[in-house]
Amino acid sequence: MFARFNKRILRCQIHNAYRSSSSSSVSPYTSTHVFRDKRMAMIGRDMDRKFVGPMNPLEFLDEFLPISDTERKKQGTWQWWKDVVELKDVGNREGVTQEEHMYRPLIKALAKYGPKLNLVITSQDPDNVNWAHQPGLIKPDISAYTKKSGINRNDITRTEFWMELKWTETDDGFDDREGKPLEKDTDSREINFRLTLEHNSLLTRNHARLIRWDRGGAVVTRKFCYYQEAHLIDFVWRYDRATREARGHDPSFTEVTSKRRAKKVRDVLGMGEKDRVWEVRVADDQGKTEVFTGGKMEFRGVASPSGRCTRGFYVLDSHDQIRYFKETWRILSNNLEPEGKVYKRLKDAGVTHILDVIISGDVKGDWQVTQTHKHTTTANKNAKLRSHQHYFIVFAQVATPIKKFRDSFQLVQGIAHAIEAHRDAYEKAGVLHRDVSVGNILFTDDGEGFLIDWEFGKSVYSKDPRTVERMGTWQFMSARLLFNPPGTVEHVLGDDLESFYHVLCWLVLMHGRHGLSTERVGYEIARIYDDWTTVQADDENPRAGGMKLGNFSCYFMKNQAQLAPGPLADLVYDLEKAFNLRYNRSKLDYDPEAYPQLKAYPQLKAMLDEVNQQDLQKVETSVWILERFNKALEEKEKLEEQTCDPERSPKFPQLDPEKNRKRKRTQSELKDESSE
Structure with a gap:
């Protein structure tokens, strides 16, 4: 698996207009049709405006799978029109009523153009790779392997390219019409975003697209009829002859x-x-x-x-x-x-x-x-690349990821050391990390914790304009950054410190000792940390943070998480109370007229304002937070007695994104929701 993640992906999409897309008896995690999965919707938002095109299919092939003049002469001897016509039978012969009926005829029609390739039906054979907390998610309809590999089942670590079949034209999430955005509306986009995880090629009865992926986005060709134009068989023929590097290895x-x-x-x-x-x-x-x-x-x-x-x-x-x-x-x-x-x-x-x-x-x-960014067209003027x-x-x-902590002492000490690294970087080197997350805290066998992944680190002295996209890992960003559109608020020290708190709570819920069931944990993790919404239907930037704000207001960790008593629980409760002040300060802070009687006692009001400001400063610098972590570490024996829960394996529910997408919500509505 070591080299496969570097592979670029060439894909082909084919679409068909002869069947309604309203089928409802489809189980999740298959490629038969889109299931409204929260993770797919979130990943879909991540890919918004990262498709470019439509590109001419022949130019696409010459750019990404070029061939020599000698090979081009060989193509001149093709009687390709005969083979292309045969492809029409794949989706239009008598008895074809669904995409599954197309698998074997398609493989047979393309086999002669890829003699070194083995095309395998994998639509009912999920790979066991765990994707976003859910194994079995990746099941492309047809997977291509080298014959030399001997593979005849779904193995995404060895896949050369994938082919995904769809039945209706509505499953095409792209629009070739001049003057129109390349990407269609939200529902169509979610179909394509699911395909980004499951195919290198997508076929239906009449039309196809070729798509080439890299870590910047994807280049999409115009739609073409694959039994009237030879681009599909040309793709397979070129890929079969391409070098390993040209294939993306x-x-x-x-x-x-x-x-x-x-x-x-x-x-x-x-x-x-x-x-x-x-x-x-x-x-x-x-x-x-x-x-x-x-x-x-x-x-x-x-x-x-x-x-x-x-x-x-x-x-x-x-x-x-x-x-x-x-x-x-x-x-x-x-x-x-x-x-x-x-x-x-x-x-x-x-x-x-x-x-x-x-x-x-x-x-x-x-x-x-x-x-990808080199191939934008007028249809991609709003591309976000x-x-x-x-x-x-x-x-x-x-070092070992912090999520594999053995006991509460290892957890608290690992995070405390990471906060010390964060403090030193900020104070001694003038660097703000901006990506505090579970994956970026490690610990060694001797117990030392480390803060890693400094590539988003930014000089605190920089005068550069704010980025148009949020920096960091979604699940652990502060409620403040998630609640506001990117670029409208500055990422500051307090946001990173809040991220440390979210890391601690996430790990305690996932692997710590408490009274919540595994099903409840899965629900809460998805609700609090994976949540997102859009305020307007055409809003390209998802927002969140409402659930985190609500948790601060109701003291979720103290009142509902049922943490095992001890120094870890006390630490979490104190941090929760302190960070609550970032968002729920006393009424005096917002409305000095709230208590008219204080006009007669200006000194009392000044004193209350000062106390309020002092409490707020607890979470805007690392001084108090580190003191509180170190106080917990003084009870080493109690923390070591509280081991992680090896039996806990949270199940993550399918949170219906329709709840977040059904109606347009205003900022005030979101704020009201967060305070419920």
Whole structure:
């Protein structure tokens, strides 16, 4: 699995207008039709305005799957019109009434153009990869593998490309009409967003699109009739002859062929007997290169078809020492430094509890910078695109994600150390982290905690304008940042400190000791941390934070979470009370006329205002928060006695996004809802 995440994706969509889209007997997580899944809707919003096109199909193929003049001459001998006509039978022969009837005829029609490829029906064979808390989500209709691999079932780690079949034209989430936005309305977009997770190709009875994905977004061709134009068979023919790199395999990774070496790596890293072992070369900007071997995944970032795709692995260096390897697609921006340079600045300033960098650098070669942004058209004038650069960074310390804490002492100390790192970076180096999350706090066997992932770190002295998109991990952003449209409020120190609180609560609910059932935990996690809404139907920026605001107001952790008594619960309750003041200050703070009698006692009012301001400052700097964490750590024995709950495995419900999308809600309505 080590190299597969670097793969670019070429996709084909085909659509059909001969069947109603109102089928209702479809179970979730199949590719038969869209199920209104909260996660799909959220990922859909993440992909909003990141599709570009429509591109001419032939130009698309020449750009992304180019062929030599010799191969082009071979194409000139095709009697392609015969084969293309045969494709008409795939969706139009007698007896075809649903997309499943098209699978085998389609595979048969395309087989001669991909002799090195094996097309396999995988629509009823879910991969066991866990995607956004839900295994079994990824089930493409047809998956392509190399015949050499011998694979004949769904395995997304070995897939070359996928093919997804849809029956109606309404399942096409794109609009080719001139002057119209490429992406259609919300319902159609959600269909395409589900396809981003499940296909490289999408077919129906009459039409097709080719789509090429990278971490910046996706390039979409115009719609074409695949039995009147040869673009579909041309795609399969070119892909069959393409080099591994042209197909999207990262040349930085090569599979270890020595059985002896592979066995040693598996044994040292605790990998499975059949897990593939990879060798990867990392080069810095000074010309230095180091080689690492491994592939045991330790961290997978937030599920999204675009963005950084951050992953962490355990690897061995040339001396067989275990190291922590991070792979990401960093954002190319004048306002963001490569993470390795940020680490150097932090180390030079004496920041504690950060990892030591062995080597870091941009990955060299073709396709290591996203290409989507280069292919915008007039239909994409509102495209919301970023350029991404493939990036490696290797750390000396072998650390474990904080979500794997053994007991409450390990949890509290790990987060406390991360807050200390955050404080030092802010005060000594003038850097604000801006992405505090569960995935960015690690701990080592000796108990030291680390704050990682500094690529969003920004100088507190910077005068650069606010970003048009929120920075950070959605689930752990402050209620303030989520509740306001991006770019309208500054990301400040207090927002990061609130994120530490959300990390603590998320981990306590997920893995701590309390009285909530696993079903209730799954519901609350989805409700509080995964929640989003749109204020207007055409609002491209989802908002949230209302649930977090409501939880502060009603003291959810104290009154409903049923935490096991002890220093951890006391810490959570005190933090909850303090952060509540960020949003629910005394009435005096908003309406000095609320208590007319205070006019006669201006000194009393001034004193109350001062107390109110002092309480607020508790959560706007790290001083009081660290003092409170350290006070909890003084009760080490009690914290160590409170181990994590190994039996807890929360089930995540399908929260219906229709509740969030059915009617347009105003800001005042959202505020009223949050205070209920």
